[in-house]
Amino acid sequence: MNYPALSLRALAGVTGITSAVAAYPVASDLFGTIPGGVVLASSAAAIYAGWHVVATSSDTDKRVIASAVAGVFAVAMVAGIHNSAQLATATAATTAATEADRLYQEQETARMAALSAMTAELRATQKSKYPGEYAALQKQVDRLSTPTVRQATASQITQGLTDTGGVYRWAVSSVFELVTPALLLLAGMFSRRNPTATATATPQPFEVEEVEETATAPQPEAAVTATPTTTAPQPIDLLAEHAIAPNGEGNVTAAAIVAATGCTDWQAKDAMKKAAEQGILTKTGTGGATRYRYANKLRAVK
Known part of the structure; x- marks a missing residue:
């Protein structure tokens, strides 16, 4: 058994699953929870199978068709991973901005309530009798009359987050789709370097005939020893x-x-x-x- 080739193919399967998981958020958003998972699982299987055929088949036509199919699904997977990252960033920014909006509204409500109370107290205070207290109340009223500095709203923070982003983001998104075919091609190389397993697994006609003759008509030990061993021509x-x-x-x-x-x-x-x-x-x-x-x-x- 060719353990290096099996190990590389298993690792390629792990990278394929990882890329599908990374692209799941946008697929779930577009198609729904279960349909999105089915679409991604089918895409990952098509990518793996296509590169596996490219790495193991000796038929040029099959390899061309398989690489084209795998390439199309790989491009779609890269786009899904990139857009999922953008979606996660936009969701986090929207949540933060919404929380900022809530805090701002609470601060403004508290300021207006304090301003109303101070204004009523200022009106009830006689400036001629209590000039110091009146001046202090006037300062508080002036301070509370200034609105709180407005924080960026949710729409302002998330504006532009759906852009395509820099080249580096696309490069990071395509890492798994480059690693998977590389691992499968290496596995194919290891398989070709160890062809004895395939040759051993293929029974030769004369070997089957020898086993059958031995089972039906056992010969004496001396006769078996004298029988020359037949080897396949090189x-x-x-x-x-x-x-x-x-x-x-x-x-x-x-x-x-x-x-x-x-x-x-x-x-x-x-x-x-x-x-x-x-x-x-x-x-x-x-x-x-x-x-x-x-x-x-x-x-x-x-």
Whole structure:
């Protein structure tokens, strides 16, 4: 079992879930609690599956389609994370501003009540008889007549918070959507470096026949010991011997090697690369247009 690849895929699943949780507030606000969760879970699954196909499939068409689907959902997820952060900021600012409005109203109510009481007492005080007390009351009335400094309202504080924000906010929002494909691509690399697990899991026909014959007709110990062990031919050896027949265009293909040896597609392609390095095959083209032919064409025809 390839534990490094499994560990990387599990970690990629954790990052995918984390990004979905981060984008949940805006999804819940748009679609509702349960529908928003379903939308995010489906998006996270599509992103994970798409990058997994890109990392493990050898079919170019499938990889292109999977990367396009994963990319679309990843962009939507990044936008959801960014907008969720903006929504949280706006909600916190609105709560704070609303509390400031309440405190301001309480202060104003208390000021007006104190001003009314001081004004009534000032009117009842004779300036000629009590000049000192009258002057003190007049100062208090003047002070209470000045309104309290108005704090910023909820609309003023939250104004502009729905803007797109700086580039750094988008960069932070996209962190998980960059980490997830990176982890899955690394997991795919580890899987390709350990192809023995796949090859071992694929039973060969002659092995099944040997087990059946042993079960039905057990042989004496000496006879079993004398039976030679059959080993699967190595792709590089068959290429060196020109034992792999070219196709109608004269090209040696990975499919022909797989059919002749029972190896994996990855092992067949690796054998062709090594054969080209050793001069057994000649390579032309790049990418999907790469073709291999025997270096000795006359021998290949024979």
